[in-house]
Amino acid sequence: MIQINELRLPIDHVPQALEQAILHRLQLAPEELIRFEIFKRSVDARKNVELTLTYTVHVSVKDESAVLSKWSFDPQVRPAPDTRYHFVAKAPELFDQRPVVIGFGPCGLFAALVLAQMGFKPIVLERGKAVRERTQDTWGLWRRNTLNPESNVQFGEGGAGLFSDGKLYSQIKDPQFLGRKVIAEFIKAGAPAEIQYVAKPHIGTFRLVGVVEKMREEIIALGGEVRFSSKVTEFLINNGQLEGLKLEDGQTIATQRAILALGHSSRDTFTALHQAKVYLEQKPFSVGFRIEHPQSIIDRARLGPHAGNPIVGAADYKLVHHAKNGRSVYSFCMCPGGTVVAATSEPNRVVTNGMSQYSRNERNANAAIVVGISPEDYPGGPLAGIEFQRDLESKAFIMGGSNYEAPGSLVGDFLKGQVSQEFRSVLPSYKPGVHLTDLTQALPHYAIEAIQEAIPHFDKKIAGFSMNDAIFTGVETRTSAPLRITRGLDFQSLNVRGLYPAGEGAGYAGGILSAGVDGIKVAQAVAIDMMQNVSN
Template identity: 60%
Template sequence: MIRLTEIKLPLNHAPEDLTSAITTKLKISAEQIATFVMFKRGYDARNKRNIQLIYTLDITLSDNTLTDKLLSQFESDQHVKVTPDTSYKYVGEAPADLTERPIVIGFGPCGLLAGLTLAQMGFKPIIIERGNEVRQRTKDTFGFWRQRKLNTESNVQFGEGGAGTFSDGKLYSQVKDPNHYGRKVMTEFVRAGAPDEILFVSKPHIGTYKLVSMVEKMRAEIIELGGEIRFGTRVDDIHITDNQITGVTLNNGEKLDSNHVVLAVGHSARDTFQMIYDKGIYVEAKPFSIGFRIEHKQSTIDQARFGDNAGNEILGAADYKLVHHCKNGRSVYSFCMCPGGTVVAATSEENRVVTNGMSQYSRNERNANSAIVVGIDPARDYPNHPLAGIDLQRELESLAFELGGRDYNAPAQTIGDFLKGKPDSQLGDVKPSFTPGITLTDLSKALPDFAVEAIREAIPAFNKKIQGFGSDDGLLTGVETRTSSPISIKRNKEFQSINTKGLFPAGEGAGYAGGILSAGIDGIKVAEAVAKSILKLD
């Protein structure tokens, strides 16, 4: 097949225009095209009056000799190449007499893909998840949002599917992926019930409710292939002999033996981080970010980004990605933007308030929200201790709990009053989506002065890029502290801890991913590394 990239057509083009674009580019007739498929579709909305759709197409010609001729003819054209093979190829297969079973700690996107890939290769992994299965976890989470009853082991952060289950379900990433692991992640999701469109739209997403049923189907496949999943079970100890991992002890006292353990806990497994640090496993502090959730009417963002094309079905609800470099040397950026979504309570510890964003597949809620956060550098902002970032997170989350009224309300303030530095008196047109609820207060007390100063400078700058972003009626809700893991568990080229053989740090919690797709990709890579180690492959 021949792959054509950067095929640009008007937003409302006719279906036959794709065929015309192919024939024009390759200088062939329509009859010479056997078939073509859309590999990717994105858009360029920089000119709101002339939004362009951008396609990547894979074309099969009726004559193979013509394919070779055209590839030779367009050899110097970077937009005409042979279609790459994106099919997944397993690195090995477990022998029938294998007695050791690898252990996967954590069943978020990384642990899910690691466990699934290991199961598909015949290794029958044992997966340990401290939270509940996804249906019960959903009940636990909604119980907190609606009744303020927090289950510290089953919530937005902990449970089957990981933190990504209660999110926008974004499935795009900027990680380099020459081996097409991302395609396997997407293919597995589609097999489990995700919409086919995630395979070709440029910014695919799924949404919470679709993720729930998908995770269940993937779990069923792991079990059918001989894997085992233990919910409501926490790893309380890791056993190490002569720098080699030998097994784990669970919170019920049971000991599981294995020389291959995947550590795929999320970025909020603070007690696990403390445990591995105490065991002498090498850990470093890493940068993360802190800030607020910002809400606008989705119609405001749609109009600013798409103009008269707002509401177009192909474009959907508009998103944005913003960054501003401040005078005080800080950078402020948008993170985890949720079009047509809600701000959600995301704490996993009592007497602390944390925000995050979530949306459904339809993205049809009234507000748009995203995190507006400031970068934190361990060398600059807190003591040089591997776990000091966790202390800073907890300090800010506890302060937010106090400012919110000590009942899990989140502290909030309109953008106008925050920028003017005056106490908030009433809401504007943007109604808060956060549950359990908000308490209007002075958000300048919620973050360090440098962060408040930076965000106050950044919002007017963002307003120049998106008209209405700095509107007085917009709403800020605090605090956002779980943008990424505050630690990195260093690993070598074999994906094993640099000082603990057989321990495979993986995903967001270990500092190797940021989002569902990149976490899933890392899970596949680590599963391959485990298989190679067990099979003694190079």
């Protein structure tokens, strides 16, 4: 296959135009082209240029070596990389060792799926419920102010990534193209085919529900087992080797290999690991608020005359500001045409997050505006960051009225340090509701100072960002885990053999795609270790 980069076409081109562009670019006759596929497609939507689509394509021709030789001087024409997924192992028949995957979010999902596809028949332990039951429980908080601590935005099949924008892009280095494996499996399970090639693919929450269910069905069909409402409460370790897991119901599962795909909010499991003397360390994270603007304001500022074009879709943004007090302020998890959601997993605490559906057609745009926090801000042991988060979440619960409503403020009033009296042109999307208060009291002073400085600077990049009627809703504290379950080059815990920390909860991923990729990497490490154990 040959890869061609930078093929540019008008945004309204007819389907056959791409094939004609390939023939023209390589100077081929039609009969010399066997087939082609789109590897990547991006939209050039800069305000001062004509809308164009830029393609990277993989092309099969009759005489590949001759074509590559002819265009060897052109850096945009090269051999296409092998992006196929290659399994690292195959379990022998009647193989009786079964690895355990703890957690069934994106990381655990792909770890279990790849292990099952290699024949290792994993056992998945998920503390929450199956995806449709979990969805009903989550709506219970949003609509009825009723929290189920074991079935919510954070816990249950699909993990925290289920109630998000379903973003499938990342800045991780991926030389093995494991991200392509993640995308391919999503498509096979019912996700839109376009996520394989668009520059910023996303699925959306409602579509993810069905996709996750089908992937679970494949794991089970391949001999795997998925157990819901199965929370691990104790790790049985002997001389630095994992020997088993104890569940909340008293059951014990004997295993020498367990993947810790916990997610960033499994605070009681982090405590159990700490009690078992598994090596943990503090790591930086971020805290802040969700900001909401009319999506039309963001579209006009980012796209200019192209705003509203259905091919371009709802505009997003990515912002960063280095404040005078040394803090970094940045946008995180931007959700075009989405909603702000209640994301707590513990009683009497308030946490915000963002979510979009596939259509991204809700009235407001939202993003977290967060400030970097370092271990120096929360001195103590490896669990100190959790207590830092909890203090902020408990305070937000009280400031919101102690009924799971969130504290909020108009951005104009927040910048002036005053209490808002009523909502204006922008209405908050957070459910159960937003209680207007003095939001400057919701975070440490250095975070408030940095955010107040950053907003006017962001307005210089996106006109209208500091509009008085925009809304801040707090607090955003679960941007990532506040600790790392450190692992070695073999992907195992530094001091417990058989424990494989993975994904966001272990501090090795951030988002659906990177978590899925990390799950595959760790599954491969488990499979190789199991096969080496057999050969020895």
